[in-house]
Amino acid sequence: MRSASGAGFTVVLCTAPACGAGDEGTVAGKLIDALRGVVRASRYGVLVTTGCLFGETACGVRPRAPVVLVQACDPDRRPTGLALRIGPLRTGADVDALVTWLRTGHLDPAGLPARLLALHRRAVAAPLN
Numbered sequence: 001m002r003s004a005s006g007a008g009f010t011v012v013l014c015t016a017p018a019c020g021a022g023d024e025g026t027v028a029g030k031l032i033d034a035l036r037g038v039v040r041a042s043r044y045g046v047l048v049t050t051g052c053l054f055g056e057t058a059c060g061v062r063p064r065a066p067v068v069l070v071q072a073c074d075p076d077r078r079p080t081g082l083a084l085r086i087g088p089l090r091t092g093a094d095v096d097a098l099v100t101w102l103r104t105g106h107l108d109p110a111g112l113p114a115r116l117l118a119l120h121r122r123a124v125a126a127p128l129n
Contacts, residue, residue: 007105008044008077011035012069016052019066019088028066031089034099035068041103044075053085065090067119068098072107084109085119 013035019028039045053069065088072081084107089095094116101111109117 007080007107008046008073008075009042009102009107010046010048010069010071010073010077011039011102012048012050012053012071012083014051014053014067015049019052019064027089027091027095030092031066031068031095031098034095038099038102042105044073044077045102046077070102070107081107084117086112086116087119089116 013032035047039047053067067085067087067089069083070086071079071083073079086098087094089098094113097113097116101107104111
């Protein structure tokens with residue numbers, strides 16, 4: 001099943017121990033499989049795995065749970081919006097909400113549950129303090 005639009009996206013999954021993305025049999029295991037599936041089903045989706053995205057200090061003060069960055073892009077892989085910090089993804093419902101949102105092809109943050117954007121909101125507000 002292809003995405004509803006021709007829009008592309010890049011999903012960056014943190015695989016550092018603080019995110020728990022390597023924990024088999026957990027929400028992290030479901031997450032990597034779900035992200036692989038949504039990327040395969042999209043025309044211009046890309047999945048990148050990497051080490052820590054935010055640094056030890058930031059990750060040390062939050063619960064151990066996966067986080068991802070998502071950035072919309074055009075078919076030539078040029079960014080078309082801000083990179084969104086999504087997570088922590090603590091439950092299967094969180095993973096399902098992320099995947100459903102990616103499948104729509106309309107990556108408006110308003111389409112995500114507020115709990116999944118809390119990390120992003122804190123990061124955006126931090127320089128203002």
